Amino acid sequence: MDKFKLNSEETFLLIIDIQERLVNAMKYGEQVIDKTDILISTAEELNMPVIVTEQYPKGLGSTVPQLESKLKSGKKFEKMNFSVYIDEIKNAIEETGRKKVIITGMETHVCVFQTARDLINNGYEVFIASDGVCSRTKQNHLNGLDLIKSMGAVITNTETIIFDLLGKAGTPEFKVLSKLIK
Template sequence: MEKYILNREEVVLLIIDIQERLVSAMKYGKQVIEKTSMLLSAAEEMNIPILATEQYPKGLGKTVVELDGRLDKARIFEKNSFTAYTEEIKIALEETKRKKVIITGMETHVCVFQTVRDLLADGYQVFILNDGVCSRTKNNHLNGLSLMQSMGAVITNTESVLFDLLKISGTPEFKVLSKLIK
């Protein structure tokens, strides 16, 4: 059961390529921004490390303004590879000494899929928010989720992750974060 348990001191949030020009091509792009924003609030409240990537920002734009202002610029990594598990990310993850990675981002069947595959191969436990990732088509999104689940990733959702990290109600974090869940 350990594979399915999230503790704040064991996790990292990885945000993959939620960029201006990508979002405009995604039917559920706004939902992904909303769910990622919720997870960012939880990470900030619980001191969970946050890493983010941008795929070829010169062509696809920067991280969307709704998220960009909340991210530490030193923790946003540019990439040209489809996998976000670049040498820079690998080093940043190792520095956290945490082995569970929560992932949001775009696109489910390309950059998210390849990143998850590489993280799993390197011994990380990976949690994918099915409502926090998207593709241009529903079929590609569902196929990406299916592939990642069959490889060993945990497919979950934003609320499940938030409540698992919180563990109990009545805490200061619960009071702050419960307002985000409507």
């Protein structure tokens, strides 16, 4: 059952390509931003590493300002590959020393899917925040989630992730993070 359990000491947050021009093409782009914002706050509160990628920022823009302003300690990388599992980013992932990864971002059936596949293939346990990823079409989003689940990832949601990481109520972290879920 360890495959389905998150804890902050073994986990990092990976934010894939939530960029200005991509968000504009996504029906659920604002939801993805909001859920990712909550997960960034969670990672910061629980001292979890954060890695952010941008797909071809010259063409797709930078990470959206709402998230950019929240990233205090995250490492950001530009990329051209759809999968983030390329040398420079792979090294940053390995440097976290953690084998569980929570993924948010765009698009579910392209960059998120290819990244999940590469991470699983290299021994990582992948948790997809289903409300924190999207595609331009609902069909592509659902197909991406289905493919990722078939490969062995855990398809979950932001609220389940937060409460799993917290483990119990009444802690100082719970008091901070429970306010984010309304």
